[in-house]
Amino acid sequence: MIEVKNVSKRYRKVKALDDISFTIEEGKITCILGINGVGKSTILKAISGLVRLDSGDILIDGEKLTYNTYNKLAFVPDIDIHFPQMTIKESFEFMKDFYKNWNEEKAYEMLKMFDLTDDRRICKLSKGNKARVKIILGFAQDAKYILLDEPFSGIDIFKREEFIGIMAKYMSDEQSIVITTHEIAEIQMIVDDVILINNGKLVEKFNAEELREKEGMSIIDKMREVYKGE
Numbered sequence: 001m002i003e004v005k006n007v008s009k010r011y012r013k014v015k016a017l018d019d020i021s022f023t024i025e026e027g028k029i030t031c032i033l034g035i036n037g038v039g040k041s042t043i044l045k046a047i048s049g050l051v052r053l054d055s056g057d058i059l060i061d062g063e064k065l066t067y068n069t070y071n072k073l074a075f076v077p078d079i080d081i082h083f084p085q086m087t088i089k090e091s092f093e094f095m096k097d098f099y100k101n102w103n104e105e106k107a108y109e110m111l112k113m114f115d116l117t118d119d120r121r122i123c124k125l126s127k128g129n130k131a132r133v134k135i136i137l138g139f140a141q142d143a144k145y146i147l148l149d150e151p152f153s154g155i156d157i158f159k160r161e162e163f164i165g166i167m168a169k170y171m172s173d174e175q176s177i178v179i180t181t182h183e184i185a186e187i188q189m190i191v192d193d194v195i196l197i198n199n200g201k202l203v204e205k206f207n208a209e210e211l212r213e214k215e216g217m218s219i220i221d222k223m224r225e226v227y228k229g230e
């Protein structure tokens with residue numbers, strides 16, 4: 001379990017996270033949802049140890065972030081992370097040195113599923129294919145917690161659906177996937193828990209299926225209620 005406890009983070013005048021607390025359970029797909037600028041990326045960076053917290057704690061399976069817990073996390077940011085001049089093969093070779101649990105077999109299996117070959121140069125890939133290679137990077141680390149920041153940004157509907165199918169296929173029972181997005185439409189059928197945030201604060205954490213069954217609401221209905229007061 002990932003425990004975010006009373007975390008605050010300010011960037012100069014902007015309070016990105018404001019005393020926020022929630023948990024992310026094992027074996028689930030959790031979506032951190034919110035409109036632009038509410039603090040979604042900052043939360044993932046905070047969990048991954050990439051931003052210094054002003055206050056609060058983050059525990060990974062009960063432990064603070066150390067070398068040991070760091071290997072349980074695979075963070076895929078929403079920016080280009082591969083060296084553009086490398087081929088996919090070279091990029092995989094490079095990643096191997098960084099990630100203790102790098103799973104070459106899984107990387108190549110996913111590459112094949114995405115219909116890509118490893119001789120392709122990163123700088124010549126389309127945006128959608130770059131996103132595919134990034135997703136592979138997240139999954140091939142064989143981490144317990146896969147943190148994906150806006151993985152669907154700029155990706156067409158068909159590729160989104162493909163990603164979702166592949167995520168569901170490659171996620172094992174012990175793994176958890178955490179996705180930040182403001183576009184819930186395609187993933188609402190596979191999401192277990194939703195953490196809804198606004199202005200760096202937790203608005204609500206709910207189970208998507210319970211929301212559907214008990215309140216007859218979709219996640220989008222809930223977002224409208226929270227952000228537009230409908």
Ligand SMILES: Nc1ncnc2c1ncn2[C@@H]1O[C@H](COP(=O)(O)OP(=O)(O)OP(=O)(O)O)[C@@H](O)[C@H]1O
Pocket residue numbers: 011012014015016034035036037038039040041042043182
């Ligand atoms: N490095 C930074 N320096 C200054 N302000 C920042 C920095 N990173 C984020 N912010 C600000 O912190 C707030 C939260 O940003 P964050 O990127 O976490 O939001 P987000 O919900 O992921 O947004 P989006 O959906 O647009 O990606 C925003 O007001 C943003 O402008």
